[in-house]
Amino acid sequence: MKQLKPLIFGLLLVITCAFNAHKFYIGVFQIDYFKEKKSIQITTRLFIDDFEKVLYKKYNKHFYITTKDEVADANLYVAKYLQEKLKIKVNNKNHPIEFLLKEQEDNVLICYLKIKFSEKIKTIEITNNVLTEEFNEQQNLVHLNINGNKKTLLFTNDNNIQKSNY
Numbered sequence: 554m555k556q557l558k559p560l561i562f563g564l565l566l567v568i569t570c571a572f573n574a575h576k577f578y579i580g581v582f583q584i585d586y587f588k589e590k591k592s593i594q595i596t597t598r599l600f601i602d603d604f605e606k607v608l609y610k611k612y613n614k615h616f617y618i619t620t621k622d623e624v625a626d627a628n629l630y631v632a633k634y635l636q637e638k639l640k641i642k643v644n645n646k647n648h649p650i651e652f653l654l655k656e657q658e659d660n661v662l663i664c665y666l667k668i669k670f671s672e673k674i675k676t677i678e679i680t681n682n683v684l685t686e687e688f689n690e691q692q693n694l695v696h697l698n699i700n701g702n703k704k705t706l707l708f709t710n711d712n713n714i715q716k717s718n719y
Contacts, residue, residue: 578600580693581693582693582694583596586670588671588673592669594665599661603691610687616630616631619655635683636649639681642677643668676716678716691710694706695708697717
């Protein structure tokens, strides 16, 4: 049964991506630590319509993300929002998250972020409130690959801060 869960999740995501409207709210985050690159690399995958809605409500501005009508400063607002809603504390110290770039794949917005870090990771604490202010049902899956250890954490409105030891 455990092997079927990722398959079922993937199938649901593909089916949902095939339609413009979706009825569930999920974000997928991948966090990888690369000691040789001296960085923690973060990839976010969020439904673009949900992200647009949250940005509009927060900043009272349409951004038209990844379209020909995208506003000139859209990346600044995307970065600002993600830096506010996604916090990562490594070895009990907050670290700034740097926004690199974004792209669209079907109706999913993919953002690439990084944290400069070169020490051994002993603990990582993540606060993930991305899209939860607008969608109570929002769930954010965070896949971690730290020091060769892989694990997945589920963040919700009621469970938005988690810590992992290595």
